[in-house]
Amino acid sequence: MAIVSRGFQGRRRPSDHRLPPGQYEVHDFPVLSAGPTPRVGRDIWEFTIVTEAGVRHSWSWPQLMALPAEDAVVDLHCVTKWSKFETRWRGVSLDTLLADVETEADYALVHSYGGYTTNLPLADLMDGQAWVAFHYDGEDLDPEHGGPARLLVPHLYLWKSAKWVRGIQLLLQDEPGFWESAGYHDYGDPWREQRYQGD
Amino acid sequence: MSQVTQTTQLFPHELDVPYVEGDHEDGNALAGPLSEIFTVDVTSAEGRCVGCGVTGPVARLHVYGPGPGLVARCPDCGEVVLRLVRGGGAAWLDLRGVVSLRIGLGE
Numbered sequence: 001m002a003i004v005s006r007g008f009q010g011r012r013r014p015s016d017h018r019l020p021p022g023q024y025e026v027h028d029f030p031v032l033s034a035g036p037t038p039r040v041g042r043d044i045w046e047f048t049i050v051t052e053a054g055v056r057h058s059w060s061w062p063q064l065m066a067l068p069a070e071d072a073v074v075d076l077h078c079v080t081k082w083s084k085f086e087t088r089w090r091g092v093s094l095d096t097l098l099a100d101v102e103t104e105a106d107y108a109l110v111h112s113y114g115g116y117t118t119n120l121p122l123a124d125l126m127d128g129q130a131w132v133a134f135h136y137d138g139e140d141l142d143p144e145h146g147g148p149a150r151l152l153v154p155h156l157y158l159w160k161s162a163k164w165v166r167g168i169q170l171l172l173q174d175e176p177g178f179w180e181s182a183g184y185h186d187y188g189d190p191w192r193e194q195r196y197q198g199d
Numbered sequence: 200m201s202q203v204t205q206t207t208q209l210f211p212h213e214l215d216v217p218y219v220e221g222d223h224e225d226g227n228a229l230a231g232p233l234s235e236i237f238t239v240d241v242t243s244a245e246g247r248c249v250g251c252g253v254t255g256p257v258a259r260l261h262v263y264g265p266g267p268g269l270v271a272r273c274p275d276c277g278e279v280v281l282r283l284v285r286g287g288g289a290a291w292l293d294l295r296g297v298v299s300l301r302i303g304l305g306e
């Protein structure tokens with residue numbers, strides 16, 4: 001287990017210190033959508049990492065399920081200012097998926113079913129910081145929340161945790177994704193309140 | 200259900216999957232936010248979709264949002280026609296999906 005929450009022992013502790021600047025806590029799980037919801041069957045689902053040299057590494061759903069999975073309990077911070085504490089996920093670490101990928105790339109452009117994209121440094125997908133998540137709260141991940149599988153990168157604003165993840169393009173130079181090309185920050189650290197370009 | 204027909208080589212089937220319409224409004228939802236930028240009512244303007252070539256009024260678009268931004272899609276092909284992000288003391292307006300807008304101004 002990559003991240004173990006201290007919160008399961010009983011009463012929730014005062015949480016103000018876990019709230020990044022400008023955020024407020026919610027207890028529901030808001031759904032934000034930029035388009036229709038893709039319904040991707042597990043029979044056709046595929047996750048592909050494409051290196052800067054064009055080398056492709058692909059996993060079908062059964063192949064993803066055959067990989068070691070981890071449980072993660074993490075806080076989520078949405079750029080629309082809500083934060084949700086101690087969300088429970090299960091997924092495959094990007095460290096596992098990247099283990100056999102040879103690359104000199106510093107950047108990643110994440111692609112989703114439905115055409116969504118988001119960019120982040122490759123280093124932020126490594127060292128136990130990111131998963132391809134397929135369970136939320138012990139259940140299959142709902143399509144509304146990005147199922148069958150979404151990227152989970154909880155240390156950055158939630159728009160980086162691409163729903164309906166399809167693949168990752170590894171790049172030598174940063175390339176802005178969907179929201180990053182319309183005013184949002186290229187990195188998106190909630191603790192530095194990097195919401196918009198120039199923040 | 201709607202269908203986005205464009206395909207990409209890099210990630211096959213990235214777009215050609217079934218979709219279920221999410222919560223959205225029509226293009227009239229853009230009237231208020233766009234009135235901050237334009238002095239005319241753009242929702243009655245006619246635009247041609249880059250994705251499928253269909254011409255229609257901005258009011259006919261399907262508008263998703265409001266957060267992180269407004270995303271207006273073509274009702275016929277699902278392509279993103281217009282995006283508007285408002286924050287940080289600025290507005291970002293992306294008209295990538297419209298060939299041109301015909302804005303009636305009278306004589």
Ligand SMILES: [Zn+2]
Nearest residue numbers: 248251273276
């Ligand atoms: Zn169209």
